[in-house]
Amino acid sequence: MSDKILTRMGDGERLWMSASEVREDIAAGTEDAARRAKIPQLSEEEQEKLFEIMAEPSRAVSVSPGEEVIVTDDGGTMSFYTCQDGGGVGVPLSRMQAILTYERACGADTTSMGHSDYSYKPVKPIINFEMNDYYNTSMLTTVPFFYGAQPNLGLYYQPDGPCPNPGDLMPAGKIKEAQEAQELAAEYLEKDLVFVGKKMASVGCEGLNLDTSGSAGDADFLAALKGVRRLKKELGHMPIIMGSANEFILGMHGAAKFDDQRLAGMYPHRQVKVVEAAGADIFGVAVGTNTGESVAWNLARTLTFVKETVRVADIPVHVNVGMGVGGVPMLEGPPVDCVTRVSKALAQIGKIDGL
Amino acid sequence: MGMHMAHIMSSGMGGLRTAGDLVAWMQISRRMKIGDAKEYVARKLGIDVLDLTNEEVMRRTREDLGIGIITSVAGSPKGIRAKIKIAELLEIPINSVTLFKSQLGI
Numbered sequence: 001m002s003d004k005i006l007t008r009m010g011d012g013e014r015l016w017m018s019a020s021e022v023r024e025d026i027a028a029g030t031e032d033a034a035r036r037a038k039i040p041q042l043s044e045e046e047q048e049k050l051f052e053i054m055a056e057p058s059r060a061v062s063v064s065p066g067e068e069v070i071v072t073d074d075g076g077t078m079s080f081y082t083c084q085d086g087g088g089v090g091v092p093l094s095r096m097q098a099i100l101t102y103e104r105a106c107g108a109d110t111t112s113m114g115h116s117d118y119s120y121k122p123v124k125p126i127i128n129f130e131m132n133d134y135y136n137t138s139m140l141t142t143v144p145f146f147y148g149a150q151p152n153l154g155l156y157y158q159p160d161g162p163c164p165n166p167g168d169l170m171p172a173g174k175i176k177e178a179q180e181a182q183e184l185a186a187e188y189l190e191k192d193l194v195f196v197g198k199k200m201a202s203v204g205c206e207g208l209n210l211d212t213s214g215s216a217g218d219a220d221f222l223a224a225l226k227g228v229r230r231l232k233k234e235l236g237h238m239p240i241i242m243g244s245a246n247e248f249i250l251g252m253h254g255a256a257k258f259d260d261q262r263l264a265g266m267y268p269h270r271q272v273k274v275v276e277a278a279g280a281d282i283f284g285v286a287v288g289t290n291t292g293e294s295v296a297w298n299l300a301r302t303l304t305f306v307k308e309t310v311r312v313a314d315i316p317v318h319v320n321v322g323m324g325v326g327g328v329p330m331l332e333g334p335p336v337d338c339v340t341r342v343s344k345a346l347a348q349i350g351k352i353d354g355l
Numbered sequence: 356m357g358m359h360m361a362h363i364m365s366s367g368m369g370g371l372r373t374a375g376d377l378v379a380w381m382q383i384s385r386r387m388k389i390g391d392a393k394e395y396v397a398r399k400l401g402i403d404v405l406d407l408t409n410e411e412v413m414r415r416t417r418e419d420l421g422i423g424i425i426t427s428v429a430g431s432p433k434g435i436r437a438k439i440k441i442a443e444l445l446e447i448p449i450n451s452v453t454l455f456k457s458q459l460g461i
Contacts (some may be wrong), residue, residue: 054448060361060364061365062364062365062366063365063366065405065408066367066408067366068375069366069368070368070375070378070382070392071359071363071367071375072379079359096451102359104371104425104427105376106359106360107363107367107369107370107371107373108363108367108370109363109367109368109375109376109378110376110383133376137406138435138451139434139435140435141377141434141435142371142422142423142437142438142441143370143371143375143376144376153413176444201450202448204451204452204454204455205451206367206383206449206450206451207383234392234458237448238450239384239394241383250382281382281384281386282386283380293447315388316382316388316389316392321358322358323358328358333359333414335363339358339361339362340361340364340365341363343365344365344366346366347366352446353382353392354379354382354389354390355362355366355367
């Protein structure tokens with residue numbers, strides 16, 4: 001094996017690193033995650049396994065037979081027909097055609113559809129269109145077919161929404177007012193999640209995906225948890241994936257609690273327990289990629305969070321591994337060499353249930 | 356699409372090509388972790404866990420059970436017809452199947 005390893009930075013830039021540099025980055029990445037979340041580092045054996053994956057000379061790498069995991073997606077089928085903003089390649093396909101192509105030509109384990117804005121709030125005015133498309137397509141799909149979107153609490157703040165904007169209130173020192181604005185917005189969001197979920201359930205929806213929960217902070221995550229709990233209670237059988245937005249929940253509110261647990265600052269191994277308690281069936285771990293560090297550093301860091309989350313989880317854990325998360329470089333077209341290394345490492349070392 | 360295809364090729368189960376959809380149904384329906392879901396599906400199919408991702412075995416198995424195959428054959432089950440069989444085979448509720456059956460009055 002050559003001492004020089006061709007790899008990349010978190011922004012996708014290709015570079016040669018020595019074996020010792022890669023090992024040092026792996027050690028530093030796992031140490032960073034362990035220190036922040038107060039969880040164990042990867043063992044020496046696991047770090048060496050990750051090094052071997054990073055050092056494989058092949059362009060693409062893969063797991064061994066029997067180690068495969070489930071691949072879910074967050075609007076992946078939209079990438080066929082949407083534009084650059086959604087990572088789309090702009091092929092003139094209908095939604096149904098894209099979904100069936102993904103299922104049958106790509107061999108996807110599950111498929112999904114969502115509104116092009118990919119947030120729950122804008123779905124409300126066009127809910128009948130979404131229900132119609134979902135129902136028609138579900139008659140033709142065979143693999144599990146999800147309806148997905150982001151909770152996206154930010155859409156409820158002025159000027160886009162009805163609530164005062166905490167981003168304006170906090171710099172003015174109006175902390176209590178900012179908290180109240182987030183609490184009101186979270187109530188609206190919870191109602192919208194339940195509204196859309198129930199409407200989709202009425203046309204036989206096979207599963208909902210609440211993707212990137214907590215993107216606007218702890219109140220966003222709280223609304224998603226409450227929405228999941230209500231949907232599970234009121235709908236009976238409705239499979240739900242709840243994915244997070246980051247490795248820790250931003251404390252934009254600071255005091256938001258679910259089942260008496262403060263959400264701000266929660267890392268994935270604690271996030272999964274509240275997601276379980278809410279009733280979700282799959283938890284999606286998200287770990288941001290640091291563009292200024294190598295893929296080895298980022299992947300070691302991701303694995304450290306993921307390994308502990310999988311260890312404590314009672315539900316399946318699927319890791320978010322799109323552009324800029326999970327160790328995948330922040331690049332419009334994520335390089336195959338890195339994506340497959342992330343995939344293999346998470347399956348073999350992270351012991352995940354899916355991606 | 357680059358990342359989706361790369362993940363599917365690197366570590367995915369293969370969906371309709373193999374038994375990926377069946378294992379996924381168990382994860383979302385009964386919150387089964389990957390190992391338990393694979394064992395459950397393999398037991399229901401009467402095959403080894405290793406063969407869940409073996410196209411040569413799964414093509415024949417899926418055709419025999421009428422649960423949908425990757426290629427399009429006139430008259431062969433796919434979509435809701437296949438999902439009715441999948442729900443029965445795995446003993447799980449599938450909401451689209453429940454609705455469809457209620458519409459048919461069965």
